[in-house]
Amino acid sequence: MDNEKYLKKIIIDKVIAGELVETEDVVIDESRINIYLNGTKTISMMCIPKDQDAHAIGFLMSENVIVSIDDVKEIRIENDGLDIYVDAIIDEKSLKNLYKEKTLTSGCGGGITGNITGSVQVPFNQVSMFIKPEVISREVKIFYAESELYELTGCVHKAMLYLEDGSTISAEDIGRHNAIDKVVGKCKLQKLDTTKSVLFVSGRLSSEMVVKAVMHKIPIVVSRTAATHLGVTTANTHGITLIGFARGKRMNVYTHAGRIDG
């Protein structure tokens, strides 16, 4: 199994019927990866060191540091997967903004809120696209049925892009923002169009999750769990259809319900 290398076997004590019982257990890897941009160390992040190339590209594009995938010249993964070297044409203003204001978001994301409220002007998402509620319900079910690392460790978030042709791309990470960066990065690397896609996430819809959809022009975002007020207002302002509590046949459409073909 490809995921085996991200699992660590350890000996723990389980409490069973009030007694400590020594047993083997499996936990998820959590490592610090470093992103080097044009030879300079730009940022470090705690994550599962998997799909690092997609993670780096997705993150840098989420932050508008890289504007187009065509601006990426080379990606190299070194130091046993922990150092990612990206050579690319970059947006200097967005790179500076990444460092300018240190904002800690609820699920992390660093300068992101800075970039959307600061230098980056993102147009209202006017994409015309329709999806039936039953398709969303079906895809949420599939989304949760297929999460191997979660099943093995209970310690990961997942993100999935449902593309216009009905195909899906997924990624997992300990951080919900990382999972989104990874799945978007995977699409970008494969030059897949995300402008008519639906982003499914396992985590809550706080503002920085919505901001990532805004930056990547993803018109619809779905979660099985809740949204924050700033998540809702950000989606409303930027033309994103935001859906929470998608469970069974029910769901809450917080914003721009016009894309729901009910």
Add this chain to the structure above:
Amino acid sequence: MDNEKYLKKIIIDKVIAGELVETEDVVIDESRINIYLNGTKTISMMCIPKDQDAHAIGFLMSENVIVSIDDVKEIRIENDGLDIYVDAIIDEKSLKNLYKEKTLTSGCGGGITGNITGSVQVPFNQVSMFIKPEVISREVKIFYAESELYELTGCVHKAMLYLEDGSTISAEDIGRHNAIDKVVGKCKLQKLDTTKSVLFVSGRLSSEMVVKAVMHKIPIVVSRTAATHLGVTTANTHGITLIGFARGKRMNVYTHAGRIDG
């Protein structure tokens, strides 16, 4: 209800039986607060603007920027709760470290991993303390039974400190690291001793959660959910008893089970 002001009423569309039905819903507030340290803006964070004084103090002490609560001279909350002014004697080296390396952790926490691996030397936690598994099980149950904002919005994390005398202090936030900072800050402001306490958290035990316990000399950390490998190794290295999957009468004791009176 005191929590009312952190709830925002909005009109949404619920999908019920395939149809969109307009209805009122409640979501949690998510705001950007700014911490000013000795007059200078130091950091911003996305959070529920509640218990801001405790949040600021807990965060700054988690980062070792403020070493002792006795070093705090004044705390003022202004601008409708969004600006927190802290006047205190600070550790300049830790403050610089906060900015030096930008590390995005899985649930955020900024420079934290930097501070523990960098300038701050934290002794191994050797505190002698014993707790019965049934006490942990009982407290986990109470912990989840009493979370009003979660019940109303499904969008918050909670942290609770169970103190030596059996009393508890709790805090909630959209971010699990914020919830820990808030509850620790509350104890510090009340000059309560946390060196023989148990920290209960609703989120996963990734490294930065454990680091906060290390920094505040909290010997035992409990969650109903999973730990990462780095969370486990950090706890092991620093003498923290780390307990995950505490559900019903069962739990996984990842490290330093000697404090469990089984």
